[in-house]
Amino acid sequence: MVVKLVVRVKLLPTPLQVSVLEATLSACNEAATWAAQVAFDERVRKNLSLRKLTYREIKSRWGLGAQAAQHAIKKTCDAYTTLAANLRNGLYGRPGSKRHTRVSGKRVVFRPRGAQPYDDRMLSWQHGRRTVSIWTTGGRMKNVAFTGQAGQLEVLARYRQGESDLLCEGGQWYLIATCEISEVEPNTHPAAFIGVDLGIVNIAATSDGETRSGRRINRKRVKDRALRSKLQKKGTKSAKRRAKKYAGREARRNKDINHKIAKRIVVEAARTGRGIALETLTGIRERARPRKPQRTTLHSWPFGQARERSRPGPNSGHRSTA
Known part of the structure; x- marks a missing residue:
């Protein structure tokens, strides 16, 4: 591969x-x-x-x-x-x-x-x-x-x-x-791991000290949501069509961002012969109690997608941490 x-x-x-x-x-x-x-x-x-x-x-x-x-x-x-x-x-x-x-x-x-x-x-x-x-x-x-x-x-x-x-x-x-x-040869016992924390302010932060800030992306998402809300309230056929288009655009942007960030982490792990240790986020939407203005941001970011795209493969030393 x-x-x-x-x-x-x-x-x-x-x-x-x-x-x-x-x-x-x-x-x-x-x-x-x-x-x-x-x-x-x-x-x-x-x-x-x-x-x-x-x-x-x-x-x-x-x-x-x-x-x-x-x-x-x-x-x-x-x-x-x-x-x-x-x-x-x-x-x-x-x-x-x-x-x-x-x-x-x-x-x-x-x-x-x-x-x-x-x-x-x-x-x-x-x-x-x-x-x-x-x-x-x-x-x-x-x-x-x-x-x-x-x-x-x-x-x-x-x-x-x-x-x-x-x-x-x-x-x-x-x-x-x-x-x-x-792709490097499968290594079931890597000597070390790259720790990865996923979040909103910083989409991903690694134990190597590299961070991927989400500030600019979040500002764009807020603007997109405001526009979609305005179009949905308008209720016309063309407005609904435009709202659907903007929703698809945000989904594609999120997917692209997760893909690029995950690929860089995987490449760095492969280059240095290390595994990847990902933060466990299962149930985060149920556990977290954010303020009302933050709820949409938390519930709309595809953490699972970022997690899956960071998997180097079944034999690449991947593990999760709580």
């Missing part, structure tokens, strides 16, 4: 490097948007077919290298595949509805600073110096510094596989890398 972990490292480019990275992302996304228009007009969604129609033009007009041009085309095809799946699954309403018709009748458009995939021909890592050498429209740019948490950088150096994504978010530059970690 292979565990996939996404590691995000922060780039520390100089002002000159920033201008080059901005020009590169802009060119790649403009090219992808143009390819999306061609795909829409010609009703072409397959990578090879779209490449025949757009590859040469993208290289000549935007000055992209061979690998960057192919990634821009593939990104376009992937976007249309995702859109088709969302339409098929009813994310935009039923076929024939106004929203479904509007979305299906529009081409895909990419933001100027949307993420751009990089493979090993376009990006190389110098982990000892904590720098990367990255392809840009202005040529190969070397010695771009990066930083991150020590544990994440160690995982990145040992287990990175495949492509990485370059993106700009809030004026900051990041590389998103995928790491693939093979």
